[in-house]
Amino acid sequence: MAEPLLIRSRLWDYPVRFTADVAGALDAAAEEPGVLVIDATVRERFGVGRWRDDRVITIPAHEETKTLAGSGDLLAQLVAGGMRRSHRLVVVGGGIVQDVASFAASVLYRGVSWVFFPTTLLAQCDSCIGGKTSINHAGAKNILGNFHPPREVVIDTGFLETLPDAAIGSGIGEMLHYFVYADSPFLERTAREHDALLGDRSRLAPFIDESLRIKQRVIEQDEFEQGERAKFNYGHTFGHALEAATAYAVPHGYAVTVGMDLANFVSREIGLMAPDTFDALHAVLRVNFPAYDWRTLDLASYATLLTRDKKNTATQVRCILAEGPGRLRVHPLRLREDGLDRLVQRYFTSELPYA
Numbered sequence: 321m322a323e324p325l326l327i328r329s330r331l332w333d334y335p336v337r338f339t340a341d342v343a344g345a346l347d348a349a350a351e352e353p354g355v356l357v358i359d360a361t362v363r364e365r366f367g368v369g370r371w372r373d374d375r376v377i378t379i380p381a382h383e384e385t386k387t388l389a390g391s392g393d394l395l396a397q398l399v400a401g402g403m404r405r406s407h408r409l410v411v412v413g414g415g416i417v418q419d420v421a422s423f424a425a426s427v428l429y430r431g432v433s434w435v436f437f438p439t440t441l442l443a444q445c446d447s448c449i450g451g452k453t454s455i456n457h458a459g460a461k462n463i464l465g466n467f468h469p470p471r472e473v474v475i476d477t478g479f480l481e482t483l484p485d486a487a488i489g490s491g492i493g494e495m496l497h498y499f500v501y502a503d504s505p506f507l508e509r510t511a512r513e514h515d516a517l518l519g520d521r522s523r524l525a526p527f528i529d530e531s532l533r534i535k536q537r538v539i540e541q542d543e544f545e546q547g548e549r550a551k552f553n554y555g556h557t558f559g560h561a562l563e564a565a566t567a568y569a570v571p572h573g574y575a576v577t578v579g580m581d582l583a584n585f586v587s588r589e590i591g592l593m594a595p596d597t598f599d600a601l602h603a604v605l606r607v608n609f610p611a612y613d614w615r616t617l618d619l620a621s622y623a624t625l626l627t628r629d630k631k632n633t634a635t636q637v638r639c640i641l642a643e644g645p646g647r648l649r650v651h652p653l654r655l656r657e658d659g660l661d662r663l664v665q666r667y668f669t670s671e672l673p674y675a
């Protein structure tokens with residue numbers, strides 16, 4: 321079992337520990353005053369142990385839950401159920417349940433404590449630390465939120481057994497972006513062990529640990545995303561627009577994987593990345609590419625979607641490019657004047673997204 325991590329935050333420090341006995345940890349949490357907020361699917365698959373029904377709130381995990389209306393419903397149930405400022409929320413689920421529950425925890429009585437048992441690979445390797453709460457509003461994703469870290473995170477890879485392969489591949493995409501950021505030896509290892517990781521999820525524990533340690537180093541330095549933390553948008557600016565342009569047919573972490581390859585392609589074409597570095601990274605990333613026919617992608621609307629990202633302007637994209645693993649750069653490019661639109665078009669009309 322990996323050594324626990326202690327995340328240092330300007331708000332409060334919190335441990336992340338790995339366990340093989342999440343049921344015992346959840347039962348122990350039931351001994352303290354508070355409410356269990358659990359993903360509906362997770363409840364169905366794993367139950368709620370010793371938690372009494374009147375202390376459990378079940379949440380369906382879809383993006384519509386992650387809204388002012390969804391968090392309003394949750395807050396109303398918490399208040400009606402007698403939740404006090406000294407009580408805590410015990411949150412069990414993936415990123416959606418995390419976001420809506422942590423947002424509610426951050427505003428209820430100006431902040432109640434919460435502890436988190438992440439149940440998806442994305443939540444275990446990424447979103448469980450960092451303290452961001454985000455909800456969707458006015459048709460835009462993640463535009464409302466604040467920082468409200470948990471008091472503790474407990475990770476059991478046993479939860480990953482009931483996830484479909486696509487959710488694991490998507491989480492692997494998120495981990496790959498940390499591994500490129502830090503030039504981690506886990507980068508090559510992920511490509512080598514990709515099939516084995518999908519087949520035996522308990523093997524993911526050291527990969528999750530490595531991702532969290534990389535993220536930890538950066539968020540402890542730049543918790544509120546004033547500088548270095550922005551480089552974690554590597555693959556994401558291009559990826560978010562890919563998710564939207566494919567009507568979310570391509571899951572997040574897979575879109576991030578292709579988004580990294582596209583960022584590397586742009587980096588190579590503008591002379592930032594050496595061709596053999598591009599080839600080496602492409603060989604690793606392509607192992608986690610989704611089977612998607614990019615020829616159906618509407619390139620004009622993709623370019624527009626790129627500029628819609630909250631960190632961009634109408635004509636300029638704040639790209640995170642790379643010289644190579646461990647050497648990422650914030651590099652704004654204008655769509656027309658700098659030829660970003662033509663580079664994107666060349667990428668998707670080449671064999672690269674398939675080869």
Ligand SMILES: NC(=O)c1ccc[n+]([C@@H]2O[C@H](COP(=O)([O-])OP(=O)(O)OC[C@H]3O[C@@H](n4cnc5c(N)ncnc54)[C@H](O)[C@@H]3O)[C@@H](O)[C@H]2O)c1
Pocket residue numbers: 359360361362365380381386413414415416417418419439440441442443446447448449450451452453454462479480481482483484
């Ligand atoms: N706050 C942050 O820092 C942060 C960071 C990254 C992403 N996010 C958000 O996370 C969300 C995505 O979260 P996600 O990818 O973890 O998935 P999710 O929470 O959307 O869950 C995906 C599906 O898996 C199901 N599920 C969850 N755990 C399961 C399990 N163990 N077995 C079987 N099914 C299970 C859920 O019911 C749901 O149907 C997005 O809304 C994204 O914006 C937040």
